[in-house]
Amino acid sequence: MDIAAGLSAATAALTTVKQLAEIDKALSIGELKLKVASLYSDLADVRMALSDAKEALAEKDKRIVELEAGKSKAPGKSCPSCGVLDxxxxxxxxxxxxxxxxxxxxxxxxxxxxxxxxxxxxxx
Missing domain, CATH: 2.40.50 (OB fold (Dihydrolipoamide Acetyltransferase, E2P))
Incomplete structure (x- = not known):
């Protein structure tokens, strides 16, 4: 799940919370349980999206460190013929x-x- 999907799930969860806050006392227990279940589902999606985003950012940070380390080991310019930093x-x-x-x-x-x-x- 990407960040945009996580934001969408968070929006859905906030909408459900807003609906719960505006709930009418005449609402049946079944309808209330349905709204709470929907909220749990949306929050689980948010949690998954944030976890995926955290992993993706960690991978990108690791790749940046690798590239910077390689650059410091090869202080030469990029070869116009083969592209190697030699x-x-x-x-x-x-x-x-x-x-x-x-x-x-x-x-x-x-x-x-x-x-x-x-x-x-x-x-x-």
Whole structure:
């Protein structure tokens, strides 16, 4: 059950509670028991939805921790060829024309697929 269904069940439970609060004394015991049973059912649905949402959030939190841990272990950029976070700087050298202004030729290579490329990087 998802969060929207849980909210819907909670709304139904609140509606039943409101009906019970407005109950007429002439209401039969059978009708009262039916309303209370409906309330229990709606609240059980709310409880299930909240439990499912809690589990889903815990799974997402665990996945976030895993991804952040993996990112810190692989400080390289994403390789444009294979996408693995193993695209690292191999060499840097002053650019022949823009080296005077701080420009550098930066060569990166991927440790996974071997792809390499050289880019001009300028200071900010």
């Amino acid at each position: 695209y690292r700087i191999v060499t840097t050298a002053p650019h022949p024309e823009f080296g005077v202004l701080g420009g550098k030729n930066v060569t990166r290579a991927c440790g996974s697929c071997g792809f390499s490329d050289t880019d001009l990087e300028v200071p900010k």
